[in-house]
Amino acid sequence: MNIILLGPPGAGKGTQARHLVDTRDMVQLSTGDMLREAKDSGTEMGKMVADVMARGDLVTDEIVIGLIREKLEDQTDHGGFIFDGFPRTLAQATALDELLKAAGKPLDHVIELGVNDEALVARIAGRSTCGNCGEVYHDVTKPQPADGKCVKCGSTDFKRRADDNEESLRNRLMEYYKKTSPLLGYYYAHELLRRVDGLAEIDDVQGDIAAILNDPA
Numbered sequence: 225m226n227i228i229l230l231g232p233p234g235a236g237k238g239t240q241a242r243h244l245v246d247t248r249d250m251v252q253l254s255t256g257d258m259l260r261e262a263k264d265s266g267t268e269m270g271k272m273v274a275d276v277m278a279r280g281d282l283v284t285d286e287i288v289i290g291l292i293r294e295k296l297e298d299q300t301d302h303g304g305f306i307f308d309g310f311p312r313t314l315a316q317a318t319a320l321d322e323l324l325k326a327a328g329k330p331l332d333h334v335i336e337l338g339v340n341d342e343a344l345v346a347r348i349a350g351r352s353t354c355g356n357c358g359e360v361y362h363d364v365t366k367p368q369p370a371d372g373k374c375v376k377c378g379s380t381d382f383k384r385r386a387d388d389n390e391e392s393l394r395n396r397l398m399e400y401y402k403k404t405s406p407l408l409g410y411y412y413a414h415e416l417l418r419r420v421d422g423l424a425e426i427d428d429v430q431g432d433i434a435a436i437l438n439d440p441a
């Protein structure tokens with residue numbers, strides 16, 4: 225089963241993807257994580273994208289398609305791919321169609337996590353993650369444990385994303401509406417689009433996504 229999680233920044237794509245990795249042995253392909261890794265390890269590409277990401281602009285299609293192409297060559301046995309934060313433009317969507325076709329892998333569902341803008345600002349403003357395992361925390365809804373240790377792996381290294389500030393978020397949202405939201409129509413026309421309420425409790429969103437994945441139709 226190969227799926228895309230689609231939605232604006234802060235909609236909960238990463239959180240839901242991580243749950244699917246844990247429960248269904250799926251592989252999360254987050255272009256945002258790949259780009260942050262490149263930036264942190266100081267590669268040439270990482271240096272090139274750092275400013276673009278800090279502003280909340282989109283990195284070029286060529287770069288992110290190249291990252292995904294490499295990952296799709298992974299032939300190990302697993303429960304399928306979760307595309308998280310990719311595709312973000314129509315050019316990326318058509319490139320993904322081609323890559324999947326060439327790899328003989330179907331795209332089973334595109335799941336839109338529906339949210340509203342005010343909720344996104346609040347979610348993103350308090351967000352942090354475990355630097356070791358990626359567990360997501362929020363200052364209000366899921367504070368970091370009082371003992372300073374990640375609930376999942378015990379690490380004491382927590383991170384906040386440099387682009388999780390209001391100015392960058394405003395730009396990321398604008399990019400989403402201009403360049404990514406047309407993908408909703410694209411996948412609707414391909415009869416792949418399903419929608420869940422991204423503002424529901426995390427467990428309920430997980431349940432709604434599971435119902436889609438378990439639906440043989």
Ligand code: AMP
Nearest residue numbers: 255256277280281282283288309310312
């Ligand atoms: P994310 O972690 O998905 O919110 O991505 C963080 C940043 O990485 C975005 O604001 C973009 O600058 C860049 N990025 C991630 N995925 C893509 C993509 N598919 N296309 C273009 N830029 C991307």
